[in-house]
Amino acid sequence: MAEEQNKLNQPDTTEEPIAVELAKKQREVSISQFFERNRHLLGFDNKRKALMTTIKEAVDNSLDACEEADILPEIYVNVVDMNNDRFNITIEDNGPGIVKKQIPHIFARLLYGSKFFKLSQSRGQQGIGISASVMYAQLTTGKPAKITSKIDKKHPTHYYELHIDTQKNTPEIVREEIVEEWSDKDHGTKIELDLEGSYQKGDQSIDQYLKQTAIANPHITLIYQPPKGEQLIFARATDKMPRRPVEIKPHPYGVELGRLFQMAKLTEAKTLQSFLMKEFSRVGSGTAKQICENAALLPKTKPKTMSREMVESLMKGINETRIISPPTDCISPIGNDLLEKSLRKEINAEFYTAAVRPPSVYRGNPFIVEVACAYGGEQPADQSMKIYRFANRVPLLYQPGGCGITKSVIATNWRSYGLSQSSGALPVGPITLVVHLASVWVPYTSESKEAIAHYPEIIKEIKLAVQECGRKLAMYIRKKRRIQDESKKRDYIQIYIPHIGSALKEIIGLKDSQEERVNKLLKSVLEKKRGELEEIKVDNPEYDAEWAKIGKEKKEREKGKEKKEEKEGKDKSNKGKQEGKEREKKEDKKKK
Numbered sequence: 001m002a003e004e005q006n007k008l009n010q011p012d013t014t015e016e017p018i019a020v021e022l023a024k025k026q027r028e029v030s031i032s033q034f035f036e037r038n039r040h041l042l043g044f045d046n047k048r049k050a051l052m053t054t055i056k057e058a059v060d061n062s063l064d065a066c067e068e069a070d071i072l073p074e075i076y077v078n079v080v081d082m083n084n085d086r087f088n089i090t091i092e093d094n095g096p097g098i099v100k101k102q103i104p105h106i107f108a109r110l111l112y113g114s115k116f117f118k119l120s121q122s123r124g125q126q127g128i129g130i131s132a133s134v135m136y137a138q139l140t141t142g143k144p145a146k147i148t149s150k151i152d153k154k155h156p157t158h159y160y161e162l163h164i165d166t167q168k169n170t171p172e173i174v175r176e177e178i179v180e181e182w183s184d185k186d187h188g189t190k191i192e193l194d195l196e197g198s199y200q201k202g203d204q205s206i207d208q209y210l211k212q213t214a215i216a217n218p219h220i221t222l223i224y225q226p227p228k229g230e231q232l233i234f235a236r237a238t239d240k241m242p243r244r245p246v247e248i249k250p251h252p253y254g255v256e257l258g259r260l261f262q263m264a265k266l267t268e269a270k271t272l273q274s275f276l277m278k279e280f281s282r283v284g285s286g287t288a289k290q291i292c293e294n295a296a297l298l299p300k301t302k303p304k305t306m307s308r309e310m311v312e313s314l315m316k317g318i319n320e321t322r323i324i325s326p327p328t329d330c331i332s333p334i335g336n337d338l339l340e341k342s343l344r345k346e347i348n349a350e351f352y353t354a355a356v357r358p359p360s361v362y363r364g365n366p367f368i369v370e371v372a373c374a375y376g377g378e379q380p381a382d383q384s385m386k387i388y389r390f391a392n393r394v395p396l397l398y399q400p401g402g403c404g405i406t407k408s409v410i411a412t413n414w415r416s417y418g419l420s421q422s423s424g425a426l427p428v429g430p431i432t433l434v435v436h437l438a439s440v441w442v443p444y445t446s447e448s449k450e451a452i453a454h455y456p457e458i459i460k461e462i463k464l465a466v467q468e469c470g471r472k473l474a475m476y477i478r479k480k481r482r483i484q485d486e487s488k489k490r491d492y493i494q495i496y497i498p499h500i501g502s503a504l505k506e507i508i509g510l511k512d513s514q515e516e517r518v519n520k521l522l523k524s525v526l527e528k529k530r531g532e533l534e535e536i537k538v539d540n541p542e543y544d545a546e547w548a549k550i551g552k553e554k555k556e557r558e559k560g561k562e563k564k565e566e567k568e569g570k571d572k573s574n575k576g577k578q579e580g581k582e583r584e585k586k587e588d589k590k591k592k
């Protein structure tokens, strides 16, 4: 018995350890498989957003490509409702086109792109946007992406139908041919997708995204056919291309230890001094020597042989050295005038102002913040401030709460500028703010590029720009209050003028005409004494009511009215049908 018990307590050596069993389940996950499961990370978490994100990815790419090739962008966006939550979308550009060999990789392979490795301002940066859209379309409808592209007059137009093999993250060519299309077009790219989606107007709609894109990019022409209603044309406001951002090297400030270590390992420079001069922007021989001195390292040190401790001292040396700010030519801001102009077109306000900050650096990446603000006029006074957020000229429509821009605006003390604000909330008042962050690398909170991460350097710069606008706004609000107070006082005094007139009439027996003269005289004395009162009015000839309506949801009342009209229309036609049937019956009876 005891022997049997002993056996039971002994481990069974014939069975494999559990770790071996578990090891059999370990497998590499392909990037496509990962995002297929986590499509919400890429902005495809619901049908409405998915449709918007897909169009956004394609349009952003078209704009980047046109600007890289110095072509004034002309982009067509066509959205067709195929019913049952299915849409067919087409985005066509007049960009440089894509060479045949790369078409399948660009559209049907995740993490493949030309922008990830360069530090230069562009809308895209990850190499995932368009292939993720293709994957979503494939997942929801099973249909392949249809791509047409041509690179110049002498080359043919290539047409591809593509699927993504998500197991391997590689393109699967369903069809490939040369087509006759575009005999009259020199170059460009077109993508057509069938996908599950939902179309709605409102703040987070395709219409709103395209309108805001046109605002931030006055050099583009967008021709948009929505699923319902007439074609919208956002015509370019200028033929001047924005300044082409120059590609740069990282600025030494804020570069992290790991990155510095890796850069030192990979550099071709033979000495530490030349490494600093070659791999970083704004480091000349004098600055490089100064950094070495502050780091207590010899300028002749071989960067490849540097230990972790040496790299750490190098970082210290960098931080102790005064290095001039990064160059501005790597960033292309929208500009104060244009930002203000776009606000004037959209909002009928009393007061407008804008501010732009000098370039700054986070983690070695230069960036610029610009802000514009519209106050008063037709804006509701009892609602929270409205914020339009932009990053590298792309409107950010989702996740306002998680965005560094909103955080900076909330952290600003708006009460000192004359607005009411509860702690931890946006100010309340008739005010709209536009905030644009332009950088060689925008730190988004996720791959869907919807919100800006909370880097302290970025938050600080946004706050400073917002405060600059706030100070100008406070001056206006104070002036407005003064005028309003004065106007109240005048109204008060004016009430007594007719009483004085009639009292004089009674006491010294004035005639009616004399009483009237006395009243007029008293009024003019009042005006002379207190000076002419400045009028506060909305004077904005640039406001475009039709434009302002684009992308906005209809008010409930309007919707109700429309429904009623629709119903009445139906009732009338039903009544007509009923009457027709009765008439037919009567005629039948007569015949019988």
Ligand SMILES: Nc1ncnc2c1ncn2[C@@H]1O[C@H](COP(=O)(O)OP(=O)(O)OP(=O)(O)O)[C@@H](O)[C@H]1O
Pocket: 057, 061, 062, 065, 093, 095, 096, 097, 098, 106, 112, 113, 114, 115, 116, 123, 124, 125, 126, 127, 128, 129, 130, 131, 132, 189
């Ligand atoms: N319409 C187009 N014309 C020319 N080149 C394009 C076009 N669309 C995409 N590309 C090229 O394909 C690459 C991949 O595009 P994709 O949208 O997947 O990534 P990205 O734009 O680099 O970064 P992100 O993921 O942030 O959008 C781009 O880097 C660009 O070089």
Ligand SMILES: [Mg+2]
Pocket: 057, 060, 061, 123, 124, 125, 127, 128, 129, 130
């Ligand atoms: Mg892209």
